[in-house]
Amino acid sequence: MQKKTECDVLIIGGGPAGGVTAVTAKMNYPEKEILVIREFEKQLVPCAIPYIFGETLGCSDKNVASCGAAADMGISAILGKIEDIDFDKKIAYSKDNAIHFDKLVFATGSTPFVHESLEHSLKLDGVFTVPKNKALIDKAKAYMEGKKHIVVVGTGFIGIEMAMEFAESGNNVTVVGGSKHILKGPFDSEIAVQAEKIMLDAGVTFIGGDRVAAIVDKNGDNIVNGVELKSGRIVDAEVVVLATGYKPNTELALSVGVSSGHYGGIWVDEYMRTANQDVFAVGDCSARRGFITKVPSKVMLASTSAAEGRVAGSSLYGIKYMKSFSGTIAIFSTMVGKTAFSSAGITEDEANSAGADIVVGSFGGMNRHPATIPGAQKQFVKLVATRHGGQIIGGQIIGGNETGEMINIIGLMIESKMTVYQAMSMQVATQPMLTAAPTNYPIVMAAMLAIRQIEA
Ligand SMILES: Cc1cc2nc3c(=O)[nH]c(=O)nc-3n(C[C@H](O)[C@H](O)[C@H](O)COP(=O)(O)OP(=O)(O)OC[C@H]3O[C@@H](n4cnc5c(N)ncnc54)[C@H](O)[C@@H]3O)c2cc1C
Numbered sequence: 001m002q003k004k005t006e007c008d009v010l011i012i013g014g015g016p017a018g019g020v021t022a023v024t025a026k027m028n029y030p031e032k033e034i035l036v037i038r039e040f041e042k043q044l045v046p047c048a049i050p051y052i053f054g055e056t057l058g059c060s061d062k063n064v065a066s067c068g069a070a071a072d073m074g075i076s077a078i079l080g081k082i083e084d085i086d087f088d089k090k091i092a093y094s095k096d097n098a099i100h101f102d103k104l105v106f107a108t109g110s111t112p113f114v115h116e117s118l119e120h121s122l123k124l125d126g127v128f129t130v131p132k133n134k135a136l137i138d139k140a141k142a143y144m145e146g147k148k149h150i151v152v153v154g155t156g157f158i159g160i161e162m163a164m165e166f167a168e169s170g171n172n173v174t175v176v177g178g179s180k181h182i183l184k185g186p187f188d189s190e191i192a193v194q195a196e197k198i199m200l201d202a203g204v205t206f207i208g209g210d211r212v213a214a215i216v217d218k219n220g221d222n223i224v225n226g227v228e229l230k231s232g233r234i235v236d237a238e239v240v241v242l243a244t245g246y247k248p249n250t251e252l253a254l255s256v257g258v259s260s261g262h263y264g265g266i267w268v269d270e271y272m273r274t275a276n277q278d279v280f281a282v283g284d285c286s287a288r289r290g291f292i293t294k295v296p297s298k299v300m301l302a303s304t305s306a307a308e309g310r311v312a313g314s315s316l317y318g319i320k321y322m323k324s325f326s327g328t329i330a331i332f333s334t335m336v337g338k339t340a341f342s343s344a345g346i347t348e349d350e351a352n353s354a355g356a357d358i359v360v361g362s363f364g365g366m367n368r369h370p371a372t373i374p375g376a377q378k379q380f381v382k383l384v385a386t387r388h389g390g391q392i393i394g395g396q397i398i399g400g401n402e403t404g405e406m407i408n409i410i411g412l413m414i415e416s417k418m419t420v421y422q423a424m425s426m427q428v429a430t431q432p433m434l435t436a437a438p439t440n441y442p443i444v445m446a447a448m449l450a451i452r453q454i455e456a
Contacts, residue, residue, distance in 0.1 A: 002098040005078070007035035009316060010092055010101035012082045012252070014038030014067070015046070015132065017283025017305035018107030022075045024313025028320060035101075036070070036077045037094065043067070046132040047302055050158060053141060054165025060134050060141070085256045087276060103278050103316045106253050106266055107309070110246035110284035110300050118242065121215035126224035127240045130158055144239050148172050151227050151237040153212050155182040157334040159243030160199060164336060167202045174205040174235050176212060176227065186330065186343040191382070191396050198337040207235070215240055246300050248285045261287025262296035270324035272312035280316065282308040291327035291414065292346050292393045293354050299330040331411040333404045339377075342407035345394030345414040348384050357387045361420065361450030367400045369430070369437035379403070381442035383410070383420065385450045390419040392447075402435065409443060420454070423447035 009025050011018045014036050022036050043065045051057040067077060080094035085104070092099045112129035114122060121127050126147070128140040144150070148171050152163045155177030166173045175182065181192040182199060200206060207229065214228045226236040248265040250258075258274055258281070261267035265287030272280045283305035288297045311325045331344035351358045361383045368376035377400040384394035395410035397403045413423060424447045430438040 003096055005097050005099045007099060007101055008032035009034045009103045010099055011036045011105040011107055013107035013109055014043055015107060015109045015283060016302040017309045019070060020306040020309030021105050021107060021282050021313040022070055023073065024310045025316055026073045026075050028314045029317060034075045036075060037080050037082060038077065039081050041079060042134050044132055044134050049130060049137060050161035050165050052137060053162060054169045056165065060137050082252060105312060106281040106285055107283050108249045108252060108285040111249050113245040113247040114242050115244060118212065118215060124215060124217050124222055124224045126238055127215055129242050147238040149237050150239045151176060151235055152241045152243055154243035155179055156243065157183060160336060161334060162241055162243055163204050164199065164202060167204045174207060176207045176210060178211045180208045187341065187396055188347045188349050191398060194398060195336045195341050198339055202337055246284065250285055263287060263298055270326055271315040271319060272308055272325060280312045282312045289327045291329040294327060297328050299328045301332050303331060304328045329411055329414050331407060333407055340399055340401060340403035342397045342403045344407050344411040346384060347394055351384055359385055359387050359450045359453035361446040363442045363445035363449060365436055365440045365442050367402055367436055369432050373432055379436060379442050381446040383446040383450050385420045387454055390421050390454055392418050392420060420447040420450040424451060
């Protein structure tokens, strides 16, 4: 017998997108009853999952998201999985609850993508994906205990973060991927090779430009022994981690007739509304497009999901702010060893393949001034701008920890359609122990060098 539950806004999924939508909705509509239904009691902070596998965190219990603030705000949460929805009656059903809602938000996220040719190998002992599920992550970690030979398939930031954690814990790690360099996509080659060098120096073997043809179980005992590559090469392994991307989790939405957009995500407009104006979708389950190119995008980021949650949470009962979500700027950072790599907007390669007429300004300096300050590290900023008008459309940074926040300056520049001419005279706070020199602030210098290209 299902319990009857009432709410104004039902949010399905308690990941970053669902959580932010709930908080934003409560702030905008304090009188409304907001209910989040989520599958798991303990929700992992997804972005820190790689650090469970090495010494940085060491266990999943140190990586559990806190829901305290939402509860303090009066947001209700229940455990369960929505299995069916009747949009005419406005009722969503889980095994235990029949929840009557006024507005509904899909925040059902994403699940690991595995190429269909490798799917059957997931049943082998020692083959894992990287799901956002504590029980499965604990199972994988327990299996890896005492195993030394690990193959990571996938050269995106999740694969590389996992590989570095394994390597730093003394394992013998090989990364395999179809692209020539790691982190291809968010970084141009000259930046990706620097990340690659750090990874190789940490003892990781990299096989690029080759793909996994099969996962090997040579004894036929359901235990993995390695991977066979398209080139015919075989790499031995006791553990294979498939970090080959994620797909929108839209099984429920599609089963109840919600329309999908590109790459299988739920179709939404700029206010995150589906075709039914009482039904929204946010986060990885929604269909995205690029902020600059406007073409469908596979980018899946917690930061993008949170931004979408803020837009949906303030638009549930009509358009409150003219702040819509006009595409992902694909902004993110990763650490490879002690060096941070950050990217926002589009790369030079991507701009060129999109046929954009661009200029590039790149500047390398130090992140402290003078460079003799203890802990000073090299810093490199690359800006991509339109040749006509100088609008900033992309940026990449290599440097120390400050890189993680500096990329947010570039992100804001892209979102606010700033030009390199405005960036050239940008006023920045500088301090010897904290930043690069005011005379050589790298974002400003990169902007000046881009202007020189425009005017050449
Ligand atoms: C290893 C890893 C590292 C990452 N690192 C970064 C990073 O550094 N920076 C960054 O920006 N992004 C990062 N990401 C991406 C980021 O985690 C995702 O973009 C983000 O989790 C998406 O949030 P979401 O709320 O849309 O979906 P999810 O986090 O997938 O959450 C969806 C939730 O909905 C629940 N759910 C699904 N169906 C139902 C249902 N029917 N009923 C009830 N509940 C349901 C699921 O159980 C899940 O908890 C990383 C991802 C991974 C896996």
